[in-house]
Structure formats: C-alpha cells, structure tokens
Amino acid sequence: TLFNAxxxxxxxxxxxxxxxxxxxxxxxPNQVTARGIARTFQNVRLFTNMTILENVMVAQHCRTKRGAFGALFNTRAFRQEEDEIQARGEKALGFFGSRLVGFRLNQPASVLSYANRRRLEIARAMATQPKLLLLDEPVAGMNPVESAELTGLIGRLREEWGFAIVFIEHDMSVVRDVSDRVIVLNHGELLTEGDYADVSMDPRVIEAYLGQDTIIEDAIKS
Incomplete structure (x- = not known):
C-alpha cells in the first residue's frame, strides 16, 4: 500500500x-516516474508479449521529448532519441550479466524463468534513470541461491548506479545484508526504526512477526 500510494x-x-x-x-503514475521514482511489484508485471529489450525501452517513454509527429515521420531526432533509449536499456540489462542480453534481447519476456523475470523488472525500473528505486519484495519466490545472488546485486545497484533504494522484504537475511536503516510497519503503523541489529532484537518486532509465545519460550531458555 505504501509503494502504491x-x-x-x-x-x-x-x-x-x-x-x-x-x-x-x-x-x-507516469508523472511520478518522470519525477525520478521507479518501482517493481510484489507480483511481477512485465509486458510478456514484448521482447526483453522492448520492455526496458518502453519504460523510458515517460522522459522522451519526441512525440507522435516524430514517430509518424521517423524523423532524425526521433531516431536519435530511440538509439539513446536502446543504449540505456541495454546497459541496464547488462548489469545482470548474460541472463538478459545477447540473443535474449529479442526474445519475448514470456520465455524467461521466474528469477529472470524478476531481474528484467528491476532492469526496466533502472532504465528510467530514477533517483529513488522502490523494490517490492525483490527476492520473493526465489530459491536460496537466486536470492543470495540478487541480494548482492541490490547492494551493487546502490554503489555503482547511485540510486537511493527503499525495499519491502520479509526475508530477514536480505534485510540484514542490504539495509542501512530498517523501518518496521505493523498493520500500517510505525513500530520502530533503526539499524538492523537494534530492530531485530526489539521485543515488539519479535512479537509482531513471530508471536508472543516465541518471546516467552526464548526467555525461559535464557
């Protein structure tokens, strides 16, 4: 709901x-994107009838300057802008290595595995040149190997591309490995915030996510 708002x-x-x-x-939504905010979704939303390259190109049209006239008459300025859009798209796809480039560029997004669809959705958001990137449960549904790989890539995104990143995640190992600051919401209300070490040990967080019985059991063991 927060990201949707x-x-x-x-x-x-x-x-x-x-x-x-x-x-x-x-x-x-397109105006929000033009302001510099891009996002992914908890349930992957791609244009599956488009190619992988087309998915990252169409996402950038919120920033294009050449309108219907340029497209209709295929003007020089329009072609130049499309070349720039393609180059940015290929750069974003290349961040994920060979999984989304080469012969795959012209394949429909529908042929991708679930994990690669996740990667493509992030690449599509990256291609819009955001200042703020919102990732909604980016490793949801992935196996441990895929999750660990994508977690590492998220860390590189911030360092190499300079994005500010806000992400929603219930996998605490991902939160631990990536986050500078953690904010915990419980039924829409702010529960606590701080670094991972402090937040993960907060009894209110443990109770909200694991239940009161867990706290009592741990206290008895201690």
Whole structure:
C-alpha cells in the first residue's frame, strides 16, 4: 500500500507525500516516474508479449521529448532519441550479466524463468534513470541461491548506479545484508526504526512477526 500510494497507483485519503520538496499528490503514475521514482511489484508485471529489450525501452517513454509527429515521420531526432533509449536499456540489462542480453534481447519476456523475470523488472525500473528505486519484495519466490545472488546485486545497484533504494522484504537475511536503516510497519503503523541489529532484537518486532509465545519460550531458555 505504501509503494502504491507513492507511485500513484492508489488514491491517498489523507496527509501528503513529498519528494525533493514537492508533493506527489495529484500526479499520474507516469508523472511520478518522470519525477525520478521507479518501482517493481510484489507480483511481477512485465509486458510478456514484448521482447526483453522492448520492455526496458518502453519504460523510458515517460522522459522522451519526441512525440507522435516524430514517430509518424521517423524523423532524425526521433531516431536519435530511440538509439539513446536502446543504449540505456541495454546497459541496464547488462548489469545482470548474460541472463538478459545477447540473443535474449529479442526474445519475448514470456520465455524467461521466474528469477529472470524478476531481474528484467528491476532492469526496466533502472532504465528510467530514477533517483529513488522502490523494490517490492525483490527476492520473493526465489530459491536460496537466486536470492543470495540478487541480494548482492541490490547492494551493487546502490554503489555503482547511485540510486537511493527503499525495499519491502520479509526475508530477514536480505534485510540484514542490504539495509542501512530498517523501518518496521505493523498493520500500517510505525513500530520502530533503526539499524538492523537494534530492530531485530526489539521485543515488539519479535512479537509482531513471530508471536508472543516465541518471546516467552526464548526467555525461559535464557
């Protein structure tokens, strides 16, 4: 719900959402993206009838300057802009190694494995050149090997691409390995925040996620 509100996927009933000093309320999703916020989804949402390359190219059209006239008459400026879009898309795909490039560029997204669909969705968000990247449970449904690999890539994203990253995740090992700061929400209410070491030992967090019985059992063992 938080990510949906930020990205204008659902209406906000109260309060304000501000990014770089300006409100995001009243904007359409494409306008939020143009402001520099990109996201992925808990359930992967790709254009499966498009190729892998087309998926990362179409995501960038929120920033294009050449309109329908340029596309209709295939002007030089339009072709130049499309070349730039393709180059940015290929760069984003290349971040994930050979899994999404080479002969795969022109394959439909529907042929990808689940893990590679996850990677493509992140690459699509990267291609929009965001300042803030929202990742919604990025390793959900992955096996331990895939999860560990993607966790490492998320860390590299921040270091090599300079994105600010906010992600939602229930896998505590991922939270531990990637996060600088952890915010815990419980039924929409802020429970606590801080670094992983402090938050993971907070009795309120343990109770909310594991239940009161776990706290009592651990206390008895101690």
């Amino acid at each position: 930020i990205s204008a996927m659902v209406p906000v009933t109260g309060g304000d959402i501000r990014f770089e000093g300006s409100t995001l309320l009243g904007l359409d």
